[in-house]
Amino acid sequence: MNGKRYSRQRELIYEALMHTEEHPTAEMLYSWLKPDNPSLSLGTVYRNLNLLADEGVITRMAFPVERYDGNTAPHSHFCCDRCGRVYDIAVPYSESLDQEALKRSEHQIDRHEVLFRGVCAACKASR
């Protein structure tokens, strides 16, 4: 049927992802695992990452394609899980969030952006 079975490669990729803080790209994972697994192929890394992400066991972090925004002031966005469209959302900028982040890390925090997710009005209507 439509079952999924054990695979050493998938396990490797999953474990590598779970044991790093680096939010790696497919290429990074590949280069980490390749030395000890010379037969591993990049296509397999991509296939398994997609598989795991579709299952919800791991997360994809980015828009697949670059998007541009005429508004250069820091502001929030909403991205629809169903259609992928991106909208502005006018929630006020919270300085205190930057302070929070500063308290909890060693980094220099210049600004932040919030990305909301859910189902957009248009998609809700067409259901």
Add this chain to the structure above:
Amino acid sequence: MNGKRYSRQRELIYEALMHTEEHPTAEMLYSWLKPDNPSLSLGTVYRNLNLLADEGVITRMAFPVERYDGNTAPHSHFCCDRCGRVYDIAVPYSESLDQEALKRSEHQIDRHEVLFRGVCAACKASR
């Protein structure tokens, strides 16, 4: 010298971007402008978008490459402007932000993520 001069194409692209809410990709802008500007080329769209973004007049919205995260709980990230590395940041999830967004839009808000920007500890050290 290093001057920049007027260009009809750049103006077109900039105006298109300023008059939409859609956070378009280069491809989208191209397809909008092409019908009335048959000689426009996609390369020009990319070139001008990069130019405008480098100038700070518009904003690039995404990680250029897909990254993956083993942590599926909604949580915040920090991305270094200098080296591009991505870190987790443990600021507590704010339910009230979702409520704010809900109040200000017609969308169904399921969750959000915060992306902080600045210079990471590692990069600060190596200066």
Add this chain to the structure above:
DNA sequence: TTAGGTGCAAACAATTTGCCGTGTT
């Protein structure tokens, strides 16, 4: 006149896919 800009096509980079042999169940 002279850089900077454009169009076009080729180059590059990131990701997906088809094919076919292998390994899990």
Add this chain to the structure above:
DNA sequence: AACACGGCAAATTGTTTGCACCTAA
């Protein structure tokens, strides 16, 4: 044995670049 999986390479897709011509200043 059946069929999901991995390897490999070719195909797609998104983006950049080199070059010859064009155009604003």
